[in-house]
Amino acid sequence: MAGAGWSAILQFLSVPLVVNLIGVEGYGLVGFFTTLQVSLQMLDLGFSATINRELARYSSRAENSDEARDLLRTMEVVYWAIGIFIGMAIVMLAPTIAQHWLQASHFGTHELEKAVELIGVVIALQWPLSFYQGGLAGLQQMVRLNALRIGAATLSIGGSLLVLWLVEASIRGYFVWHILVSAIQLLATAGVLWVSMPAGTRRARFDHSRLFSIARFAAGAGGSAALGTVLGQMDKIVLSRVLPLEQFGAYSLVVILVSSLTLFISPVFSASYPRLSEVAARGGVQSISETYHQTTQVMACLILPAAGLLIAFAPMCLLIWTGNAAIAEWAAPILVLLVIGTTVNGLMHLPYALQLAFGWTRAGLYLAMCSVAMFAPMMLWSAVSFGAAGGAAVWALLNIFNLAVGLPLTHRRLLPGEMRVWLVRDVGYPLLAVAVVMLAARGIVDAGATGPLALLQLATVASCSLLAAAFSSPLIRANMKKLVAQARLVRWLR
DSSP states (O other), rough: OOOHHHHHHHHHHHHHHHHHHHHHHHHHHHHOOOOOOHHHHGTTTTTHHHHHHHHHHHHTGGGGHHHHHHHHHHHHHHHHHHHHHHHHHHHHHHHHHHHHTTOSSSHHHHHHHHHHHHHHHHHHTTTHHHHHHHHHTTOOOOOOHHHHHHHHHHIEEEHOOOOOOOOOOOOOHHHHHHHHHHHHHHHHHHHHHHHOOOOOSSSSOOOOOHHHHHHHHHEEEEEEEEHHHHHHHHHHHHHHHHHHHHHHHHHEEEEHHHGGGGGHHHHHHHHHHHHHHHHHHHHHHHHHHHHHHHHHHHHHHHHHHHHHHHHTTTHHHHHHOOHHHHHHHHHHHHHHHHHHHHHHHHTTTTHHHHHTTOOOOOHHHHHHHHHHHHHHHHHHHHHHHHHHHHHHHHHHHHOOOOHHHHHHHHHHHSSSOOOHIIIIIIIIIHHHHHHHHHHHHHHTTTTOOHHHHHHHHHHHHHHHHHHHHHHHHHHHHHHHOOOOOOOOHHHHOO
């Protein structure tokens, strides 16, 4: 959480400054870059999830270190080839994207074309990062992984601000700096992963037969991830074409604020997925059930208070962050819809991690295929007809549908009879506690407050809802009691 938290804090602090330096339309290009980068993860082929799972499984069988190193080398070569191809494709398509996709009013076509070319280089350099990070997570080297993330985030965000302020306040300067930082981060992450690998009896080598051994799992995980990426980025892809670049920049600001929820979602998923994979490889339903329910309660207690705050005080949160009353008023309903969809999506991360841990990728793949068939046309129609609000509404409906269908399938197959525990104890109790706190706070908090007073009020509400969620979760409450008892024992012994 330190790695994700530091990155999120730097991003929240820097975004208003970046917008002031390059303008809302310039930030629309940053939003397009982010959308394109995430959308292209559909070409991951399931490699990131596969290397995570396989290295977690190998960690319980140290005698197979040569196999693990060969698998890493083989997948690494393929992943680099895909990244180079993607970067070259974006550079070649830059004129078409600049002329026929982006709707700019302040940027010239030539300037847009050069910006898209730089975006292609950044994406090519950042592409292998998810693979190497997946490998470090599989080895459960979370401290090293987050040290790299913290260093890269500080250098990337802090350095880009200095470049825009002191050197060149342009979109060109922004992306050139990110090219430099991406190269440094990529080399450092790859080096740390290989150093963290168990020692082998020989040098790692490319072995295409290793690809066949993981093909079935990678195909299922990759198909699900690709379709999930399509679903998750549909609104941004369509809106980047439909909306003026300046308005898409405002929408991107809302997306950045909603992404604060990933501060809690990503670390819990990253830590629990390799742990569930390791436990599944060893066997033992009881251990898997305990790990699954405990991490689900942690997830719920972290994201529900944050989501409740953004929903209950949407205009206030937007005004504090952007300092722009017009954007806050326009974006508040959009923020609420995006938060609902992202919260439900976050809660479904651990059932999905359970599927991957058992190698059961078929359910996720079929569900993603049904979702694309149902919601892709709906997203296109809604975004064109109702703009940003339409796209956000379909995002919320999509995730509610996935929860209603995917949750019963997962529990029926992998943990029979435990869905009620998930609904009531793991998620229901903290959800009810947060709802009570937010309803009470709506009657107390001064919605017109600004500055430090507004921040103090929101911080108080967030703290109260977090405590209420934690005390309402049975496993977390039991662990808190154990910690208190241990602290008392230590004091008595002293």
